[in-house]
Amino acid sequence: MPSDRLQQLVDSLAEQLQRSVVIDDPQVRLLATSRHFGDEDDVRVRAVLQRDAGSAAVAHVLGSGVSAWSRAGWIPAQPAIGMHPRWCVPVRWRGELLGLLMVIDAGQALTAEEAAVIGTAGEELAAVLVADRHAADAATAARELLVAGLLSRDPAERARALAGLAGAVPAAGQVRAVVLALHGVGAEDEEQARAAVRRGLATLGSRAGTAVLTTAGPDGGAGLLLTPGPVDDAAVAELAARVVAEATAVAAGRFTCVAGTGPPVAGLAEAWTSHRTAELATRAVPRLAPGPVVDGSALGVHAVLLRVPAEEWDATALPPELVALRAADPQGRLTGTLAAWLDAGGNAPAAAEALHVHRTTLHYRLDRVRELTGADLDDGGTRLRLHLGLAVARLLG
Secondary structure: OOOOOHHHHHHHHHHHHOEEEEEEOOOOOOEEOOOOOOOHHHHHHHHHHHHOOHHHHHHHHHOOOOHHHOOOOEEOOHHOOOOOEEEEEEEOOOEEEEEEEEEEOOOOOHHHHHHHHHHHHHHHHHHHHHHHHHHHHHHHHHHHHHHHHHOOHHHHHHHHHHHHHHHOOOOOOOEEEEEEEEEEOOOOHHHHHHHHHHHHHHHHHHHOOOOOEEEOOOOOOEEEEOOOOOOOHHHHHHHHHHHHHHHHHHHOOOOOOEEEEOOEOOOOHHHHOOOOOOOOHHHHOOOOOOEEEEEHHHHHHHHOOOOOOOOOOOOHOOOOHHHHHHHHOOOOHHEEEEEEEHOOOOOHHHHHHHHOOHHHHHHHHHHHHHHHHHHOOOHHHHHHHHHHHHHHHHHHH
């Protein structure tokens, strides 16, 4: 919670300049704002009314590179979202970015004297923000540390986290995990990535009757949905889609966002298992699933294969019979037939129906597979090896 002193400084600066002033945190979340001076734009009106500037404004501000600025500068107008130019002072303490002090100036008519006044105010604000931030960060970090512990694979760490959360959240009921993962985040995008993760996970709280626990970082985060009763898969998928949509809007094309969902489990003690499945699901995009949301419960055998480190996947992981078949079958017709037959558990009628071919055609193609590979398709071990090989081939792309 921002201190009264922060609000007083913002109000004083605004009165002195006769311009609208706002201070946001590094992820463009509103901390304090002055009254209007007739210079407000659509973004400011929304920020004041909803305490949120909107994902497009966040993306524009952070996309301007303010997180790396060492001195004040102009954030350009963005007419598409109704945003006037803003003079922005990065408020820092010993190099650490604490906030963004912004003054609306549609005509970019600030004088050098006014810019100096804003710079001095930024120095005063830094001293206030550093005290506020330490208290707020300590509380947030402690909570997120407990949530991260709850998702650990270490039983002792999970037990400590459960004890730490006792009484703060319901331990009983149903729990489902949603994991958000970011890909392609550059070093210069870290603050924008943090904003994307936090804004995305915040949408999980939009469902009535649902308590939410989250933990976040610059490359992704996780949310736990705690409900007294079951939540159907469609509702969870919709929530996960909102998470991705909000994070993607903030990303503004600088990186990509995907989400995985885990199965329902009973109580916080088992939350880590749902999280593990959801996290694996994010690795399935794009080779195994198009995304951007993947149901971890539907991964099948790939839920096992995705646990193998990515650097271990190469052509040597394919069985020799499958290598020979792929070499002799450039169009993939025989390989696809084999896959359909194995997926059907060797049930020829079901495989023929899935392929929309006559059973005679199916048997002819399977005979060709035997000829080209020397594989004994009646042997259970051979079938397993080929079936796993086909799954690995999808991972290899």
